[in-house]
Amino acid sequence: MQKFISSFQNQTIKRLLQLQEKARLRKKEKAFVVEGVREIELALKGGFQVQELYLNPDLFPAEKGEKLLASAAEVIHLSPEVYEKIAYRGSTEGVIAVVAAKEHSLDQIKFKSKSPLILVAEAPEKPGNIGALLRTADAAAVDAVLIANPRTDLFNPNIIRSSVGCVFTNQIATGSTSEIIAFLKARQIAIFGAALQASVPYHSVDLTGGCAIVVGTEATGLSDEWLENTTQNIIIPMEGEIDSMNVSVTAGILVFEAKRQRR
Structure with a gap:
């Protein structure tokens, strides 16, 4: 019955x-x-x-x-x-x-490419932003998405909805900032932080090797720990009145610049 x-x-x-x-x-x-x-x-x-x-x-x-x-x-x-x-x-x-549910541990991340492209987001809080980041990652077919110091669980219904299910299509792991930095360095992956400090235009750096593009929150940007461990900080030049963009838009521009270079 x-x-x-x-x-x-x-x-x-x-x-x-x-x-x-x-x-x-x-x-x-x-x-x-x-x-x-x-x-x-x-x-x-x-x-x-x-x-x-x-x-x-x-x-x-x-x-x-x-x-x-x-x-x-x-x-x-x-x-x-x-x-x-x-x-x-x-x-x-x-x-x-x-x-x-599945675990999102760093030791489960496997790379098929010798030059992986990784998107890292530090302390994203808004489910809509996390969903948009995951959609961007799926669209660019990045090798992994790493969430540092997560403030909400990835199975929040708002993240699932806003990601249109891309929380299932990406290889995702979470960890502390220290753990993710150690994970990247152990694999000799270059770290490019989206930050104003000591930065160069995003299109002037070589993103064809194994690299992680790291974005922070719109309110506070990247933490000092990230800034002290980046290979190079990069910036998207602003030509209007404001000095920053939505984090998912920033990630999209940087990730697709890496994809462009790799073609």
Whole structure:
């Protein structure tokens, strides 16, 4: 018999809402919530395991979702009212998954290229910025994204949404600034920091070897520890009235300059 939930008071629904809202519970259960056919498909492609699948049968495209249905350990149908309560968007084709989390440790990072291109973000806080950085990284097919001193867990639903699932398509690791600097230096990867201090124009440096492009927060920039360990600081010359850009825009310009040079 197909399991069906039509009550907002159901304990399963309450847990699902808490997984969406509470990082502590996501960490405890080592699970998180993904909404939408495309995002769940990207999670599966990235090697993640779907534990539970919640469907609004009125919206779910059964003819396109056979792989999703087969991937889940448990499939639960929801009434339209209950689904609407837990869904953030109305355009995700009626499906929400609970997915088993993976570790984001530095020792799991593997490079296929002898000259990897790495994007490093120090202490990004806004989920929208993190999502945009991950979309940029995916678009440029960088070899890895490293998050130094993370201030939010990467399975925050807002990061998954704003990254359009690119949190699953990138090779990602987190660590302290010291750990990531040591990781890069041990692999002889040049460090280019986006910073005003002692900088040169971004297009004047050689980004064809193994290198990490490091961006900081818009409010404070890179920490002194990064500035003391960069191979070279680089800058995007500002020609208008302001002196900085959104961190994801900055990362996009620098990463695609590296890609241009590598062609």
